[in-house]
Amino acid sequence: xxDQIRCPMCGKPNPADAEVCRYCHARLxxxxxxxxxxPKPTGALEAMLPPWIRELRAESEMEEETLPLPGEKTxxxxxxxAFPEGESASPEPDADDPLAALWAEEEEDEDxxxxxxxxxxxxxxxxxxxxxxxxxxPSAGEPPEAAEPKGAAEEEESALPDWLxxxxxxxxxxxxxLPDWLxxxxxxxPAGEPAEAAAPKGAAEEEExxxxxxxxxxxxxxxxxxxxxxxxxxxxxxxEELAEALLGxxxxxxxxxxxxxxxxxxxxxxxxxxxxxxxTEGELPSWLEALRPVAAATSVLATDEEEPVExxxxxxxxxxxxxxxxxxxxxxxxxGVLGGKLKLSDEEERQARILxxxxxxxxxxxxxxxxxxxxxxKVLRWSVGxxxxxxxxxxxxxxxxxxPLPRRVLPAAIAAQRLIDDVPQGxxxxxxxxxxxxxxxxxxxAAAPLxxxxxxxxxxxxxxxxxxxxxxxxxxxxAALGSDYRESEHYLNLGYLSGGTAGLYAFAxxxxxxxxxxxxxxxxxxxxxxxxxxxxxxxxLVLVITEDPETARAWVEQVRPALGxxxxxxxxxxxxxxxxxxxxxxxxxxxxxxxxxxxxxGLAYEAIRGRPLTAAAQAQWGAYSNIALMGLMIIAGAGLVxxxxxxxxxxxxxxxxxxxxxxxxxx
Amino acid sequence: xxxxxxALVAFIITLSVLSYVFFGDWALFRVVMYLFxxxxxxxxxxxxxxxxxxxxxxxxxxxxxxxxxxxPLLLVALLLTKALRGKVSRWGNVAVGYLVGVGAAVAxxxxxxxxxxxxSVATMDALNLHLAAQKGISPFEFLxxxxxxxxxxxxxxxxxxxxxxxxxxxxPQRAAWITALATxxxxxxAVAFGALFAGVLLxxxxxxxxxxxxxxxFLSILLPH
Numbered sequence: 098x099x100d101q102i103r104c105p106m107c108g109k110p111n112p113a114d115a116e117v118c119r120y121c122h123a124r125l126x127x128x129x130x131x132x133x134x135x136p137k138p139t140g141a142l143e144a145m146l147p148p149w150i151r152e153l154r155a156e157s158e159m160e161e162e163t164l165p166l167p168g169e170k171t172x173x174x175x176x177x178x179a180f181p182e183g184e185s186a187s188p189e190p191d192a193d194d195p196l197a198a199l200w201a202e203e204e205e206d207e208d209x210x211x212x213x214x215x216x217x218x219x220x221x222x223x224x225x226x227x228x229x230x231x232x233x234x235p236s237a238g239e240p241p242e243a244a245e246p247k248g249a250a251e252e253e254e255s256a257l258p259d260w261l262x263x264x265x266x267x268x269x270x271x272x273x274x275l276p277d278w279l280x281x282x283x284x285x286x287p288a289g290e291p292a293e294a295a296a297p298k299g300a301a302e303e304e305e306x307x308x309x310x311x312x313x314x315x316x317x318x319x320x321x322x323x324x325x326x327x328x329x330x331x332x333x334x335x336x337e338e339l340a341e342a343l344l345g346x347x348x349x350x351x352x353x354x355x356x357x358x359x360x361x362x363x364x365x366x367x368x369x370x371x372x373x374x375x376x377t378e379g380e381l382p383s384w385l386e387a388l389r390p391v392a393a394a395t396s397v398l399a400t401d402e403e404e405p406v407e408x409x410x411x412x413x414x415x416x417x418x419x420x421x422x423x424x425x426x427x428x429x430x431x432x433g434v435l436g437g438k439l440k441l442s443d444e445e446e447r448q449a450r451i452l453x454x455x456x457x458x459x460x461x462x463x464x465x466x467x468x469x470x471x472x473x474x475k476v477l478r479w480s481v482g483x484x485x486x487x488x489x490x491x492x493x494x495x496x497x498x499x500x501p502l503p504r505r506v507l508p509a510a511i512a513a514q515r516l517i518d519d520v521p522q523g524x525x526x527x528x529x530x531x532x533x534x535x536x537x538x539x540x541x542x543a544a545a546p547l548x549x550x551x552x553x554x555x556x557x558x559x560x561x562x563x564x565x566x567x568x569x570x571x572x573x574x575x576a577a578l579g580s581d582y583r584e585s586e587h588y589l590n591l592g593y594l595s596g597g598t599a600g601l602y603a604f605a606x607x608x609x610x611x612x613x614x615x616x617x618x619x620x621x622x623x624x625x626x627x628x629x630x631x632x633x634x635x636x637x638l639v640l641v642i643t644e645d646p647e648t649a650r651a652w653v654e655q656v657r658p659a660l661g662x663x664x665x666x667x668x669x670x671x672x673x674x675x676x677x678x679x680x681x682x683x684x685x686x687x688x689x690x691x692x693x694x695x696x697x698x699g700l701a702y703e704a705i706r707g708r709p710l711t712a713a714a715q716a717q718w719g720a721y722s723n724i725a726l727m728g729l730m731i732i733a734g735a736g737l738v739x740x741x742x743x744x745x746x747x748x749x750x751x752x753x754x755x756x757x758x759x760x761x762x763x764x
Numbered sequence: 765x766x767x768x769x770x771a772l773v774a775f776i777i778t779l780s781v782l783s784y785v786f787f788g789d790w791a792l793f794r795v796v797m798y799l800f801x802x803x804x805x806x807x808x809x810x811x812x813x814x815x816x817x818x819x820x821x822x823x824x825x826x827x828x829x830x831x832x833x834x835x836p837l838l839l840v841a842l843l844l845t846k847a848l849r850g851k852v853s854r855w856g857n858v859a860v861g862y863l864v865g866v867g868a869a870v871a872x873x874x875x876x877x878x879x880x881x882x883x884s885v886a887t888m889d890a891l892n893l894h895l896a897a898q899k900g901i902s903p904f905e906f907l908x909x910x911x912x913x914x915x916x917x918x919x920x921x922x923x924x925x926x927x928x929x930x931x932x933x934x935x936p937q938r939a940a941w942i943t944a945l946a947t948x949x950x951x952x953x954a955v956a957f958g959a960l961f962a963g964v965l966l967x968x969x970x971x972x973x974x975x976x977x978x979x980x981x982f983l984s985i986l987l988p989h
Contacts, residue, residue: 478785478786478788479785479786481785482785482786485785485972486782486785486976489972489973489976490976490980493976493977493980535971536967536970536971537974538970538971538973538974538975538977539967539970539971539974542970542974565807565808565811565812566804566807566808566811568811568815569807592811592815593811593812593815593816595812595815595816595820597867598867598870598871598874599866599867599870602870602874644967650878650879651874653878653879654871654874654875654877654878654879655870655874655878657878658874658877658878671963671967671970672962672963672966672967672970673960673963673964673966673967674963675959675963676956676959676960676963677960680883680886681882683886683913684882684883684885684886685885685886685889685892685895685898686882686885686886688878688882695966695967695970696970696973713977713981716977716980717973717974717977718973720972720973720976720977721966721969721970721973724969724972724973725965725966725969728965728969
């Protein structure tokens with residue numbers, strides 16, 4: 098045992114010649130005074146110091162001049178701990194008045210911090226320390242005798258921190274293994290004597306050198322749960338360890354600033370002066386204040402021997418400084434990827450594979466089976482186009498392929514022929530050219546026979562259009578009828594009628610107002626075409642040429658009511674508008690007096706008139722007939738082909754099991 | 765020469781449009797389409813300026829001092845604010861509201877007087893034999909035609925009747941007799957759609973025949989007789 102020493106920090110045995118603990122790296126042998134680094138002259142650095150440090154030093158020097166000698170009791174001392182036991186801090190109460198001292202003591206107790214109040218006077222501290230030992234002994238697992246009072250050494254032990262006191266008590270039997278410096282420190286300390294301010298100062302320097310760094314830095318003032326009113330003594334008197342702690346906590350830069358001469362001559366360094374200087378309880382340094390929570394926390398945590406000892410960093414060698422995480426401090430977070438492989442049986446793997454295939458199958462997009470591919474579409478488009486063009490061109494080359502002219506008599510065309518015949522010679526007729534250029538061929542072919550008859554009657558034709566392209570279509574239409582028909586001579590082009598349905602409504606009732614200011618038409622209302630026109634009812638006939646059923650309906654709804662009974666409404670419409678316009682003709686009121694539908698209606702009208710068709714008209718009729726026939730054949734043929742293909746596909750498709758079959762299989 | 769040049773242009777443009785059948789939306793077809801769209805837009809703007817704005821707005825305001833023309837001018841200015849961004853465009857709602865209000869009033873009034881009432885009366889008179897004598901058709905033909913028209917109209921209207929009564933523990937369903945009429949009306953609607961499609965197809969056939977005729981006319985000029 099003699100060749101081993103026990104670490105004062107972790108308590109584990111170490112070789113006697115070890116400098117530091119091999120477990121907690123705490124220093125086992127104290128640094129001797131000769132080993133201390135010698136302070137160097139720092140006069141050149143004085144100018145670099147911050148102003149507040151220089152002011153602090155100046156104040157310290159001034160206070161140093163007025164500082165009493167150690168052990169002297171002055172009224173200026175604010176710290177009670179600077180005085181022996183029984184002497185109170187300034188202001189000194191009147192000796193003749195016992196209540197004054199009592200009042201002063203109570204006031205001090207009220208001003209003291211809680212942790213400072215716990216320190217008390219020596220007797221109180223001893224009593225409290227004994228009480229603390231009694232409380233700490235069972236929890237620390239110490240033997241019962243450790244809690245018993247054992248004289249001065251134990252009283253001194255009571256002034257030590259709990260962890261150090263416990264360490265000492267537990268190691269009394271093995272005192273020989275303690276380091277010399279620690280043993281000397283324990284023996285040399287006066288037992289039961291009041292710790293004077295001067296004595297701790299000198300001893301504090303020794304202890305500062307003697308104690309390991311860890312012990313100095315880790316000193317915590319004892320925190321005893323005792324009635325605070327019984328503790329009023331300052332820790333600066335009773336415990337030298339506190340002074341050591343204070344010195345130990347002195348910043349390095351402040352120690353470096355202490356001139357060597359001062360140390361050598363016995364003058365106090367600023368840190369020493371700060372310790373030796375009697376401090377009032379309300380003037381604690383900020384750094385000491387900053388220690389209080391840590392001290393309180395560590396003093397509580399340090400009582401547990403099971404708590405870990407810090408092995409790294411500035412807290413190396415301390416026990417229970419950092420609280421271990423508890424369940425309440427643990428927060429849920431992302432769980433790391435766990436290794437390993439799930440063990441599955443063959444059956445489970447097979448089922449998992451089936452499920453995986455089902456999921457993949459359900460998420461796979463179905464191919465558009467209903468749409469043919471691009472190549473197939475292209476072939477189909479080329480085939481239909483060629484067939485249509487062939488059907489359209491053949492009648493021009495081969496006259497025998499032209500379809501015969503329609504012989505069917507259409508009632509609506511007969512009604513139109515009657516209306517045309519009823520138009521008096523030279524009567525005003527309104528012609529609305531309301532078709533788009535794309536349908537000009539159909540509309541011109543259907544309307545040309547009617548307008549030709551009107552021109553033959555020298556009707557005063559007034560043309561108007563609700564389409565922006567209408568004015569040019571009017572000119573084109575009459576130009577297509579023949580070069581003999583000229584504008585303003587055979588017909589009048591009013592041009593574009595704006596406003597849609599509202600424009601139609603206004604024109605039917607106030608045509609002079611609507612077209613009164615037309616450019617170049619200021620005097621049109623005085624011409625022979627319009628001289629007798631004040632409303633739409635003044636026209637002998639209104640002929641509307643349109644391919645749009647909506648336009649036809651607008652004329653019926655807005656203009657027809659303004660025409661009256663003597664002005665019929667005749668329409669030349671496209672085949673695509675016939676189903677929607679025909680009802681206006683079928684009504685008993687005959688909103689539309691007659692209808693000529695498309696190229697068929699035009700040819701029927703020509704057939705009624707008995708006029709022969711030109712070769713171009715016959716060829717166009719042939720092309721139209723062949724295209725319609727080809728379209729019919731293509732649609733019908735494609736429908737039949739699709740019917741057969743669908744039937745074959747359905748016949749060759751695998752039959753899906755019925756529900757009953759599935760039930761049988763499951764059974 | 766001018767007619768030949770115009771015929772050549774028409775020939776090329778016609779061929780370019782017909783090429784869509786074989787080559788789809790290719791460059792030449794798009795060029796012709798853009799040309800047509802641009803020409804139509806420019807022509808429409810010129811027509812609006814020449815036929816509407818100048819004779820009906822600016823000319824009366826400038827030369828005839830008609831202050832009443834300031835009202836449409838104000839509406840035009842307000843409508844132009846719709847093309848601007850920000851809160852200013854809200855002023856255009858005044859002009860739009862005026863247009864919508866006037867247009868809806870005229871359209872609704874015309875529809876009631878010109879379509880709904882006359883067509884309803886005509887359907888009611890579908891079986892009126894007195895009208896058959898006036899039209900000069902046989903009563904049988906008139907009755908058959910009238911009955912067909914009446915049934916078609918009623919059943920088609922029944923098809924668009926979607927009202928249903930709530931039922932206990934069952935989803936709301938139309939009445940049985942309405943459902944039966946709607947089923948018949950569905951056939952009439954199908955026939956009407958077929959007639960419309962046939963009309964569109966024949967109109968397109970007419971346009972194609974006219975285009976082929978123009979091509980043939982141009983080729984006949986070039987080809988020796």
